[in-house]
Amino acid sequence: MPENYDLAVTIDKASGFCFGVVYAIDMAENILDHEDYLYCLGDIVHNDEEVKRLTDKGLRIIDHEQLDNLHKEKVLIRAHGEAPSTYQLALENELTLIDASCPVVLKLQNRIKNSHDDDEQILIFGKHGHAEVIGLQGQTDGKAIVFQDITELDNVELPAKFTLYSQTTKSTDRFYEIKNELIARGYEVNANDTICRQVSNRYTDLERFVANYDKVLFVSGKKSSNGKVLYDVCKKYNDQSYFISNIEEIDKNWFSPNDKVGICGATSTPMWLMEQVKAELLSY
Structure with missing residues (x-):
């Protein structure tokens, strides 16, 4: 070494x-x-x-x-x-x-409640058991159908017409793929892109950021949905990307002398933690 x-x-x-x-x-x-x-x-x-x-x-x-x-x-x-x-x-x-x-979540809750009050069948693209999704489903008295993968809908009897919403931190690309797939299956889909732009804009920012480095450390909690999505973006555009939750998870063997290393994180990652990771790397 x-x-x-x-x-x-x-x-x-x-x-x-x-x-x-x-x-x-x-x-x-x-x-x-x-x-x-x-x-x-x-x-x-x-x-x-x-x-x-x-x-x-x-x-x-x-x-x-x-x-x-x-x-x-x-x-x-x-x-x-x-x-x-x-x-x-x-x-x-x-x-x-x-x-x-969050105001973005409150606005979405309100839209879902209005759809429910209008007797629309509601589908929510979101993570099962996620706090935000539970809150969204609560606006429909538990009647909304929640799915995190489109295959979950294969054996579900859906009406010819329904309204589609998304958890605010989901992938925009994935949401539109699902919308198009449901339309291709013959359904009339009233799709509402309710993904937070502060989250989705980070996909493009990360694509640009990770391309500049030999190695990338993505810092996030393991429970973060948004963290998983953003790490996938890092990995796609720089295959030398590593997911860590704290400095104890860093492996020195990932690096070579004079590497340029980029540090990035999820919308739930504190800046002080990324600073800590930086200080650790500079001590090598």
Whole structure:
């Protein structure tokens, strides 16, 4: 192993938190600056390192079951949004909700609710069990059909006409492929592209970014849907791309002396974590 790698390391300026995550974390930190603790329904962001930083400050992560037994407390709703039943429970349990739902998600929830109220059959292209998708399905009293792969619809009896929506962090290309495939199967599809442009614009940004480096480290939490999609983009345009969640997962053997290394991340990856990765690489 060489004594000194002399790596040239650059962080992608377009990577890091999207505005929805920034908004939720700012709200949490503002409250924790004045109070000892704050409950948060689910992980505030799909990044274990950032969640640990905030739980050390007093953020208490709870699930829906724990929420049922909570009374007269403050609870943060994260950027992913929640189903109407959560707001109903908050009223019953006299909870104060600090609502940090992302505006893009709220707008989508509203559109889905309107479609449901108009008796449209709704299909949602999204990840099963994902917090945002549960909130979206909640707008339809659980009647929307959720699928994450089109093959799941092969044996489903669908009406001749339906309305198609997407989780905000899905791949735009994939959404349009699905829309076209459903039309080719003979359905009348009212397709609504509801993918967040702050996310989809990163595909093009990443394509350009990763092409400039010998090696690429993509930093993301393993639970991040958006992280998986963006890492695939990195890998497609630079096959020397590696997925890591923290500095412990870096393998020195990936690098050669004088490599140019690019660091990028998901919309849930904090900038401080990418800076940490950079500092680690510069120490080689």
